[in-house]
Amino acid sequence: MVDKFLAGFTQERVQMANKDEILKVENLTKYYISGYMFTKKVLGAEDVSFDLKKGEVLSIVGESGSGKSTVANMILRLFNPTSGKIFLDGKDAFSFNKKDYWRRVQAIFQDPYSTFNHYYNVDRPLMDSFDLLENSGKTYSKTERKEIINKTLETIGMNPDEILGRYPHQTSGGEMQRLLIARTLIIGPEVLVADEPTSMTDASTRVAILNELLRLKEEREMAVLFITHDVGQAYYVSDRAAVMKDGRIVEMGPAEKVFFDPEHPYTKNLIASVPKVHEKWDI
Amino acid sequence: MSEVVLKTQDLMGYYRGSFGVVYGVDGISVTVMKGERLGLAGESGCGKTTFAELLTGTPVPLLYYEGGLVDIEGYDVWHIPPETLRKEVKCKHMSYVPQAALNSLNPTLRIKNFVADMLKERTDKKYSPDEAREMLSDHLAMLNLDKHVLDIYPHELSGGMKQRVTIAISTYAKPSLLIVDEPTSSLDVTSQKAMVKMLLDIHRKELIKSMIVVSHDLGMLRQLCDRLGVMYAGRFMEEGKMDDIISDPLHPYTRLLLGSLLPLERWTKTANLKSIPGRHPDLRNPPPGCRFHPRCPECMDICKSKRPAAIEKNGRQVSCWLYSGESSDGE
Numbered sequence: 001m002v003d004k005f006l007a008g009f010t011q012e013r014v015q016m017a018n019k020d021e022i023l024k025v026e027n028l029t030k031y032y033i034s035g036y037m038f039t040k041k042v043l044g045a046e047d048v049s050f051d052l053k054k055g056e057v058l059s060i061v062g063e064s065g066s067g068k069s070t071v072a073n074m075i076l077r078l079f080n081p082t083s084g085k086i087f088l089d090g091k092d093a094f095s096f097n098k099k100d101y102w103r104r105v106q107a108i109f110q111d112p113y114s115t116f117n118h119y120y121n122v123d124r125p126l127m128d129s130f131d132l133l134e135n136s137g138k139t140y141s142k143t144e145r146k147e148i149i150n151k152t153l154e155t156i157g158m159n160p161d162e163i164l165g166r167y168p169h170q171t172s173g174g175e176m177q178r179l180l181i182a183r184t185l186i187i188g189p190e191v192l193v194a195d196e197p198t199s200m201t202d203a204s205t206r207v208a209i210l211n212e213l214l215r216l217k218e219e220r221e222m223a224v225l226f227i228t229h230d231v232g233q234a235y236y237v238s239d240r241a242a243v244m245k246d247g248r249i250v251e252m253g254p255a256e257k258v259f260f261d262p263e264h265p266y267t268k269n270l271i272a273s274v275p276k277v278h279e280k281w282d283i
Numbered sequence: 284m285s286e287v288v289l290k291t292q293d294l295m296g297y298y299r300g301s302f303g304v305v306y307g308v309d310g311i312s313v314t315v316m317k318g319e320r321l322g323l324a325g326e327s328g329c330g331k332t333t334f335a336e337l338l339t340g341t342p343v344p345l346l347y348y349e350g351g352l353v354d355i356e357g358y359d360v361w362h363i364p365p366e367t368l369r370k371e372v373k374c375k376h377m378s379y380v381p382q383a384a385l386n387s388l389n390p391t392l393r394i395k396n397f398v399a400d401m402l403k404e405r406t407d408k409k410y411s412p413d414e415a416r417e418m419l420s421d422h423l424a425m426l427n428l429d430k431h432v433l434d435i436y437p438h439e440l441s442g443g444m445k446q447r448v449t450i451a452i453s454t455y456a457k458p459s460l461l462i463v464d465e466p467t468s469s470l471d472v473t474s475q476k477a478m479v480k481m482l483l484d485i486h487r488k489e490l491i492k493s494m495i496v497v498s499h500d501l502g503m504l505r506q507l508c509d510r511l512g513v514m515y516a517g518r519f520m521e522e523g524k525m526d527d528i529i530s531d532p533l534h535p536y537t538r539l540l541l542g543s544l545l546p547l548e549r550w551t552k553t554a555n556l557k558s559i560p561g562r563h564p565d566l567r568n569p570p571p572g573c574r575f576h577p578r579c580p581e582c583m584d585i586c587k588s589k590r591p592a593a594i595e596k597n598g599r600q601v602s603c604w605l606y607s608g609e610s611s612d613g614e
Binding site: 175202230259260277280281 | 326327471472473475476479480483499500501503505506529539540541543544545546547548549551552556557558559562563
């Protein structure tokens with residue numbers, strides 16, 4: 001059962017491999033409007049366009065307030081864009097039923113503490129993720145669900161006996177983020193939006209999460225939108241990179257080009273400000 | 284140059300509460316000389332901040348001093364009356380900038396009023412906000428800050444500016460030792476660079492004698508400090524000159540920690556980077572012997588039972604049985 005479950009995804013992938021582009025974003029703009037009578041507009045993102053291919057990692061880099069998370073939330077359909085369009089697999093994202101959409105587009109959020117309900121143990125979001133799958137017709141019994149969860153946790157190097165049944169306050173931030181990765185593995189989306197997935201981890205465990213993302217990309221041909229402020233991490237995982245400033249993409253291209261031969265003065269400044277371990281600044 | 288600013292000997296501090304005893308800091312001996320900038324690095328929960336809190340003599344609730352010596356320029360911090368500590372040592376000999384210090388500015392007061400309050404507390408004299416502004420203006424000019432910042436409210440400043448103003452205020456009395464906890468953790472990279480530059484400036488202009496910087500960001504510490512202490516589970520694993528440790532780490536933990544960093548360098552893409560297996564131990568129940576042994580790839584039998592003593596090797600202090608040989612103080 002489990003193997004069939006896991007094999008199902010690869011078959012789907014093969015069928016769709018000829019259509020390469022999975023997510024396309026066109027002129028996405030978002031203004032946050034506050035106030036009731038005297039409204040005030042705050043720019044979230046403006047004129048953001050990019051596309052994402054299967055098995056590709058695109059990272060969006062920028063400082064805080066540059067609109068990275070705004071773009072992520074719009075792609076996840078958590079905010080409605082002011083204008084602009086999102087296409088999933090060639091179809092308008094807003095034409096999907098939300099549950100069908102989330103079956104194909106999933107996320108790992110910045111703050112795992114607010115993703116888990118603190119009154120329930122960490123199994124619950126994993127168990128509930130099957131409800132999304134059942135929406136498409138299959139049903140899973142409780143033992144099947146448990147078996148799949150155990151197997152998935154093992155593939156990402158976690159011990160299910162140790163982690164399952166714990167409550168969120170008993171797990172570390174890094175473990176929670178890896179549980180969320182397990183959740184995406186179970187749902188098997190086509191697009192994964194990873195919004196600062198390493199924000200709660202130490203340097204020593206960060207690489208494990210990034211390697212997990214790379215494996216998702218390699219083995220399942222998942223398209224990953226990786227959002228971060230850390231250029232080192234962005235370079236490590238991504239094929240292409242986009243740099244955002246004040247809601248706009250100022251530079252986009254292959255990671256190698258953006259990070260080591262940047263053109264835009266802002267990118268140059270950003271990269272010069274990153275402290276390096278093996279090199280000392282002259283200040 | 285050989286003036287000792289800070290000396291700790293077997294410093295211990297535990298958290299005690301309904302959760303049991305957390306062995307936060309368990310025997311740290313370090314000496315900081317005049318002119319040195321010591322960086323403390325380690326994973327979260329390893330006791331970096333606890334150590335910094337213990338140096339101040341006024342720890343957070345539930346943290347208790349359990350023994351050992353903290354000597355700041357001749358003041359035995361834990362054995363002098365609290366009033367002396369508050370009036371004579373703090374701000375004048377030692378200044379502590381805690382984590383997220385930028386939020387400690389009073390949001391309902393202009394910064395100059397806040398400064399006037401602080402000056403009254405430290406000098407037993409009353410100052411009007413405008414006098415305080417005049418007193419601080421030279422100091423701020425030295426740190427390339429406009430004195431106009433004192434006239435406004437904290438919410439009008441950006442995070443980076445708030446942090447810089449906080450550090451400027453806390454170095455006003457020219458303390459010998461400045462302890463900064465995570466000065467850059469909530470800042471963007473460009474403000475981080477400005478912060479590092481400012482701390483270096485403070486040191487170069489001899490407003491302070493030495494500095495201790497606590498951070499999880501090794502890249503930042505590398506730019507700022509000339510000595511590095513690598514902490515794990517409440518103890519120092521390795522301590523010595525920054526350049527030496529970075530170029531040739533001796534302790535297995537330091538080696539793994541440096542190996543798991545992701546700097547923006549070309550080789551990372553092809554290198555098979557690995558994280559350190561396992562997780563940081565729960566300090567309520569620390570492993571016996573060397574505390575790193577459950578995760579250590581070079582673990583030997585002796586590591587499981589006996590605590591390694593810090594020994595000197597290549598001008599560094601290393602606590603590891605790989606280098607210790609037979610001599611030890613045991614546990």
